[in-house]
Amino acid sequence: xxxxxxxxxxxxxxxxxxxxxxxxxxxxxxxxxxxxxxxxxxxxxxxxxxxxxxxxxxxxxxxxxxxxxxxxxxxxxxxxxxxxxxxxxxxxxxxxxxxxxxxxxxxxxxxxxxxxxxxxxxxxxxxxxxxxxxxxxxxxxxxxxxxxxxxxxxxxxxxxxxxxxxxxxxxxxxxxxxxxxxxxxxxxxxxxxxxxxxxxxxxxxxxxxxxxxxxxxxxxxxxxxxxxxxxxxxxxxxxxxxxxxxxxxxxxxxxxxxxxxxxxxxxxxxxxxxxxxxxxxxxxxxxxxxxxxxxxxxxxxxxxxxxxxxxxxxx
Amino acid sequence: xxxxxxxxxxxxxxxxxxxxxxxxxxxxxxxxxxxxxxxxxxxxxxxxxxxxxxxxxxxxxxxxxxxxxxxxxxxxxxxxxxxxxxxxxxxxxxxxxxxxxxxxxxxxxxxxxxxxxxxxxxxxxxxxxxxxxxxxxxxxxxxxxxxxxxxxxxxxxxxxxxxxxxxxxxxxxxxxxxxxxxxxxxxxxxxxxxxxxxxxxxxxxxxxxxxxxxxxxxxxxxxxxxxxxxxxxxxxxxxxxxxxxxxxxxxxxxxxxxxxxxxxxxxxxxxxxxxxxxxxxxxxxxxxxxx
Numbered sequence: 001x002x003x004x005x006x007x008x009x010x011x012x013x014x015x016x017x018x019x020x021x022x023x024x025x026x027x028x029x030x031x032x033x034x035x036x037x038x039x040x041x042x043x044x045x046x047x048x049x050x051x052x053x054x055x056x057x058x059x060x061x062x063x064x065x066x067x068x069x070x071x072x073x074x075x076x077x078x079x080x081x082x083x084x085x086x087x088x089x090x091x092x093x094x095x096x097x098x099x100x101x102x103x104x105x106x107x108x109x110x111x112x113x114x115x116x117x118x119x120x121x122x123x124x125x126x127x128x129x130x131x132x133x134x135x136x137x138x139x140x141x142x143x144x145x146x147x148x149x150x151x152x153x154x155x156x157x158x159x160x161x162x163x164x165x166x167x168x169x170x171x172x173x174x175x176x177x178x179x180x181x182x183x184x185x186x187x188x189x190x191x192x193x194x195x196x197x198x199x200x201x202x203x204x205x206x207x208x209x210x211x212x213x214x215x216x217x218x219x220x221x222x223x224x225x226x227x228x229x230x231x232x233x234x235x236x237x238x239x240x241x242x243x244x245x246x247x248x249x250x251x252x253x254x255x256x257x258x259x260x261x262x263x264x265x266x267x268x269x270x271x272x273x274x275x276x277x278x279x280x281x282x283x284x285x286x287x288x289x290x291x292x293x294x295x296x297x298x299x300x301x302x303x304x305x306x307x308x309x310x311x312x313x314x315x
Numbered sequence: 316x317x318x319x320x321x322x323x324x325x326x327x328x329x330x331x332x333x334x335x336x337x338x339x340x341x342x343x344x345x346x347x348x349x350x351x352x353x354x355x356x357x358x359x360x361x362x363x364x365x366x367x368x369x370x371x372x373x374x375x376x377x378x379x380x381x382x383x384x385x386x387x388x389x390x391x392x393x394x395x396x397x398x399x400x401x402x403x404x405x406x407x408x409x410x411x412x413x414x415x416x417x418x419x420x421x422x423x424x425x426x427x428x429x430x431x432x433x434x435x436x437x438x439x440x441x442x443x444x445x446x447x448x449x450x451x452x453x454x455x456x457x458x459x460x461x462x463x464x465x466x467x468x469x470x471x472x473x474x475x476x477x478x479x480x481x482x483x484x485x486x487x488x489x490x491x492x493x494x495x496x497x498x499x500x501x502x503x504x505x506x507x508x509x510x511x512x513x514x515x516x517x518x519x520x521x522x523x524x525x526x527x528x529x530x531x532x533x534x535x536x537x538x539x540x541x542x543x544x545x546x547x548x549x550x551x552x553x554x555x556x557x558x559x560x561x562x563x564x565x566x567x568x569x570x571x572x573x574x575x576x577x578x579x580x581x582x583x584x585x586x587x588x589x590x591x592x593x594x595x596x597x598x599x600x601x602x603x604x605x606x
Contacts, residue, residue: 014606051431053605073433077335081431083605087424091355092348097428100348104432106335148428158431 001064003078003155003187004028005050009059012045012211019045021211022059027204030185032178033216034198037208038310043191044084046208047160050189051081063156077105079156080149085142085165090134094125094144097133101151119147123177139170146177157181159190163197175201195303205302207309214309223301230257230272232298233281238291240264249288253281268298335433338441345429345442346449353412353450362411362454366404370461373400377465386469389476394552397462397479401486402545404458405493406518408451413497414514415507416443417600422507426605440600444498444593451490459483478551485548485582492588493518496541499596502603518542536560536574541588543574547581 010023020042027033037043048054050061052072061068066075088097095116102112120126123143128136133144142162149157162178163171171194178201181188192198198205199219206216215222235250246267251259255277258270271278278297285292299307336344353359373396377385386392417440420426429439463475497514504510522542529537537543550556557575565571576584 048605053427053430055604073335073435076431076433079431083431084424084427086427086431088428089348089352089425091352096348096351100345101432103344104336104341104429104434145428149431 001155002028003030004062004064005156005158005187005189006062006065007046007050007059008062010046010049010056010061011058012042012049012054013057018211020049020056023208023211023213025206025213025216027187027189027206027216030182030187031204032182032188032190032202034202034205035189035191035208036193036195036198036205036306037191038193041208042211043208044160045211047081047083047158047189047191050158051076051079051083053083077152078154079158080152080154081158082145082149082162083158083160085138086145088133088141088144088148090132092133093130094120094133094147095129097144098148098151101148105152107152115151115153119150122150122180123147124173139166142166142170142174146174150181153184155186157186157188157190159188161191161193163192163194171197195300195306199300199302207306209310214312219302222305230270231278231301231304233269233271233278234262234294234296234298235267235269235285236293237265237267238293241267241290245290249290250285253284255281265293338435338438341434341438342441342445345434345438346445349443349446350449353446354453358411359450362408362450363457365407366454366457366461369400369403370458373461374465377469389466389470390478390552392466392470393462393476393479393482394549396465397459397482398549398552400458400462401455401482402489402548404455405451405486405490408454409447409490409493409497409518410511410515412447412450413444413494414501414511416447417498417501417596418504418507418510419501421505421603421605430605436601437597440498440502440597444494447498448490448494451494452487455486455490481551482548485551485585488582488585488589489545489548492541492544492585492592495589495592495596499592499599502596502599505603530574531571534572538576538580538584541584544576544581544584544588547576547578547585550578550581 004027006026006028007023010020011018012020023042023046035043035046045054046061049056050063050068052068052075056069060070063075063079068075092100098116098119099112102115107115116129117126120129123146125140125143125147128140133141136144142165146159146162149159159178163174166174175197178188178190182201188202190198190202202219204216204218205222207214241264243261246259246261250256250267250269255271255273256269257272259267260269261267269281271281282295285295335341385395415422420429420439420443426439430436463479466475497518500514500517501510504513522540526537526540526543529535529540556578559575559577561573561575563571563573
């Protein structure tokens with residue numbers, strides 16, 4: 001069976017505020033989909049309706065074709081979820097917490113034992129298996145929560161900002177875990193506002209703002225949206241470059257629509273015309289032998305599109 | 316624009332797709348882990364300490380005063396010390412184990428851990444209720460053990476009597492009713508502190524004051540107040556059940572009316588309270604959102 005998630009006209013109002021506005025979205029297949037949007041865009045609201053933590057004002061959410069609102073238990077059987085940062089009963093150990101999850105899912109004792117070892121290994125918490133969860137840091141608890149969401153080796157994994165509150169190392173580890181999950185032919189639906197995280201692990205993105213879906217597309221298609229649009233590129237040089245040299249050898253290049261100096265050895269240019277034009281500018285800068293040290297887009301393509309779409313939505 | 320991509324893989328990664336237990340089995344499973352959590356918690360130690368203090372005070376008082384009125388018979392002894400003490404222990408354990416049982420799921424976010432699983436909310440509610448009941452039962456039994464130890468010492472061997480078992484059974488029904496009510500209040504709040512405060516105020520003195528005001532001033536039998544029913548816990552020790560309505564001369568030529576529940580009435584109030592509050596609390600929890 002192909003794992004799938006679907007929202008049909010999913011709407012949620014809180015009084016006069018529309019948190020989610022007729023979301024129509026269907027994702028299916030083994031892949032990682034990043035669910036993006038600024039704070040308050042409606043990402044968590046949507047995920048909570050996918051897990052029946054809150055109820056839609058109208059519309060319906062489906063996991064593998066089963067309505068969460070009408071058959072919560074059956075729908076969630078094939079899903080592993082991590083919404084917000086759940087707390088585990090503090091006196092339980094990770095082993096006991098995962099035993100509870102496995103038992104509630106109807107797994108046999110031997111399956112629970114072997115799967116507990118696997119998922120704890122996956123989240124690098126094997127050494128803590130019998131310690132009390134109540135004494136764990138937020139990052140450690142989050143890893144146990146991720147382990148719990150994987151306990152039944154689910155087809156669909158819903159993650160709500162899984163690296164929230166983690167230190168840089170913890171965030172990198174969560175990214176590794178999510179990357180590892182993709183090997184298991186699962187559908188991973190992950191909300192995040194960390195664009196680099198999404199670029200790093202996801203194949204597709206859905207962008208939400210003010211409760212409305214702005215687009216849902218593959219990451220490569222998102223980059224194509226930038227064609228014809230301006231891209232900001234940061235330049236750095238080995239040694240200080242004069243204003244004249246900058247103006248004549250950088251600012252005058254075809255495709256460069258604006259130039260601004262950051263300091264003696266750094267500048268930012270805006271290049272219009274897509275990847276080919278960017279490549280041409282880079283080749284000419286190297287050929288000019290002005291000591292170019294780095295040529296790096298100020299923002300990723302996703303970030304450019306994100307800001308572009310969000311600002312369109314805001315205006 | 317919404318793009319639906321085609322060509323998903325033909326199979327998934329080998330998930331575990333067994334039979335999820337039924338609603339009641341899941342409730343029992345959850346109660347086992349919740350009970351384990353209670354047993355290891357500081358609140359359990361607190362509850363045992365409260366019972367130990369009550370038991371110690373009782374033992375000390377008995378060692379100084381063990382007149383014939385109290386230690387003359389098993390019924391007098393247990394009628395005085397069991398019925399009064401057990402209701403206090405039940406109320407405290409209800410507050411400590413049940414006060415934040417449901418509210419805490421929202422405030423402490425433990426609900427997020429459970430509610431993302433294929434489990435009905437009813438299983439969570441019943442599981443937590445069973446665990447709170449079991450933890451309260453441990454406290455009540457601990458109190459009973461202290462009392463029986465004193466009873467055996469002052470009354471001699473074999474003082475355990477049928478009325479004590481009858482009264483214990485009624486106390487268990489009262490505990491069911493009280494926890495039902497406590498869980499209802501706990502379901503009304505998403506803040507543990509409010510839930511515990513409301514439950515503590517109501518059960519420690521609120522209901523008793525309301526009961527006295529209704530009976531004394533309005534002269535209506537307070538059959539709808541749970542604490543009114545608790546009097547029947549002492550009935551097994553009495554030679555005769557007190558009169559249902561007692562009128563005594565009051566101040567300024569008035570009358571004071573006191574009501575005592577009849578035996579069946581007391582049991583019916585407890586059972587009714589349990590059914591109404593348990594169902595009410597469950598319905599509230601079913602509709603609460605984890606916003």
